[in-house]
Amino acid sequence: MSATTPRTTDGGSPAGHSQARTMTALLAPLFVALMSISIVNVALPAIETGVGASAADLQWVLSGYALAIGVALVPAGRAGDLWGRRRFFLLGAGLFGAASLLCAAAPTPTVLNIGRVLMGLGAGVLTPQIIGMIQSLFDGAARGRAYGLMGTVIGAAVAFGPTVGGVLIDVAGDDAGWRLTFLINVPVALAACVLAVLWLPQDARGSASPGRGIAGLKALDPLGVLLLCTGVLLVMVPFLGVSVWVGVLMGTCGVAVMTLWVLWERRLGARADASPMVDLRLFSVPSFTLNSLVLSLYFTGMPAVWAVVAVYVQQGLGYSAVVAGLVTLPSAVMVMALSSSVGRRVERRGVIFLVVGTTAAVASMLLVAVVGWLADTVWGAPGVLAAVVALVGLSQALIIPSAQTLSMEQVPTSMAGAAGGVAQTAQRLATAVGIAVLTAVYFAAAESQGHAVGLVVAALVIAGLLAPAAVTAWLIAHRLRESPRHR
Incomplete structure (x- = not known):
């Protein structure tokens, strides 16, 4: 198989079906889906004013999206298989595009949050298909x-989100600006559907297909779906602002429900x-x-960086949302510059990249702490913070x-x-837990000190x-140190 030509399971791929076309069709909606996580951060004050949203409404704008993704991922992945x-x-x-249009036109917080879910x-349906x-x-190097x-898309989407949101609100004004943060998803989603029809191969229709009706539903494992979705909901909802005892x-x-799910799937x-x-x-499968595990541990800590930095630059240093977004740009540039190159070398150097990336992630957070410690000096300026969080982009590009x-x-x-x-x-569960815990830690320390x-x-x-992600990466390197492929 050519390194640049995708293979298909049904032989239906048109001649010359290139990797570039395939990846464009797949990654365009992923970019806006991930950008929707961070772009809303800078739009919250405008949303609050525009539709009269309460603090609880705003929390659902942020977390209802992540909650719905977490519920849909595994069942949708199985359904796609x-x-x-x-x-x-x-x-x-x-669905993503239509819901984005609903959010952009939302007259009330309730409609907005229905749209966000x-x-x-x-x-959550499209991501596992990618x-x-x-x-x-x-296969091989092409897969890497x-x-x-x-x-590259993951890093750029999350990092560029605050900047794009800040610019839209600054240029279009508060009410039109926050609506544009949702409306920009619509043409991208529409284009992705057109490109998918034109450039992605037809789904295979082999004898292994479970068919439709009762037989097909049984193949999806409806009880497993119910148990997993219920477990994910019960784990994630406590991070949406319920009381401590209710959350516990x-x-x-x-x-307990997710344990039942494991037992059921094992049976x-x-x-x-x-x-x-x-x-x-x-x-x-150890790999x-x-x-x-490395990715889950990484997502427990790293996505919270952007929430903490955005709040610190705006509330701590007194700068605008646009400046807060610009602080993340060096990280985004680092991801865009390196991720593709790293992917080409994963077959030979993937384990080394993993070790270096996780180590760099820990080092970057220690340097961010130093910037905060030196906040009253020239070393605490936003430009220095931007340079330091560029190391976060390096870790992301490697990991x-x-x-x-x-x-895989x-x-x-x-x-x-x-x-x-x-x-x-x-990863979504880890992100939800990490952001909830770390923003709480930040605000508790900021309020008192x-x-x-x-x-x-x-x-x-x-x-x-x-740190556990780095330890796990070192463990992987130790396990594979005798493998010529990873030397």
């Missing part, structure tokens, strides 16, 4: 490059006539388990394509969508959370 990934990619992109469901199609369409491009109770129940996996949503033998590629390299194609959904769900101390404390806690 069963009935066709392109079909569910189109469904997810279409639907946006999250759309993003991983599944990369896994099935590309594809995951490298995916890493819900979280405990969530862990189905042991039966020859059953079809589990997630074959738990997936976790017996999948360890590299997914995401490497861990993503290495985690031994996963069977038939399980790729479900595997991608499991990994993405773990000032924003500079808040930045120092939050950065040190993030460094502590990232």
Whole structure:
């Protein structure tokens, strides 16, 4: 197979179907879906004024999106494996675009939050299809490059979000500006649907398809879907602002329900006539388990950096939303400059990239703490902070394509969508927990000691959370040190 030509499972790919076209069709909606996580951060004050949103409404604007993504990922990944990934990619992109239009036109906070949940469901449906199609369409170095491009999009989307949002609000005004932060998703989602029809191969229709009706529903494992979705909801909802005791109770129940899900999936996996949503033998593949663990640990700490930095620059240093966004630009540039190159070299250097990236992530947080400590000196200026968080971009460029590629390299194609959904769900849960805990830590320290101390404390806690990711990366390197492929 050519390194630049995707393969398909059904032989239906048109001649000359290039990697560039495939990745453009796949990654365009992923970019806006991920940008929607961070672009809203700078739009919250304008949303509050524009539709009269309460603090609880604003919290749902932020977290309802992530919650819906977390619920949809694994069932959607499994559905794509069963009935066709392109079909569910189109469904997810279409739902995301329509929901974005609803949010842009929302007259009330309730309509806005309904739209945000639907946006999250759309993003949760399309994301595992991207991983599944990369896994099935590309091999070897081409797969590494594809995951490298995916890493570029992930980093750029999250980092550019605050800047884009700040510029839109500054240029268009508060009311039109926050609506534009949602409206810009619509043409991208529409274009993604058109490109998917033109450039993505038709879904295979083989004898292994479970069909429709009762047989097809049974193959999706409806009880497994119910248990997992309920468990994810119970674990994530406590981070939306419920009381401590209610949160503890819900979280405990969530862990119990997810334990039941594991037992149920194990039971189905042991039966020859059953079809589990997630074959738990997936976790017996060391490359999948360890590299997914690195990504989950990384996402526990790193996404919270952008929330903390945005608050610190605006409330601590007194700068505008645009400046807060510009502080993240060096990180975004670093990701865009390096991720694709890293992806091309993952086959030979992936484990080394993983070790260096996780170590750089811990070092970057220690340097952020130093910037906060020196807040009253020239070394505490926004430009210095921007240079320091560029190291975050370096870590992201090294870690995401490497861990993503290495985690999926031994996963069977038939399980790729479900595997991608499991990994993405773990990352979304880690992100939700990390952001909730770390913003709480920041505000608690800032309230008593000032924003500079808040930045120092939050950065040190993030460094502590990232340290296990570095340890796990070193463990992976130790396990594979005798493998010529990873030397």
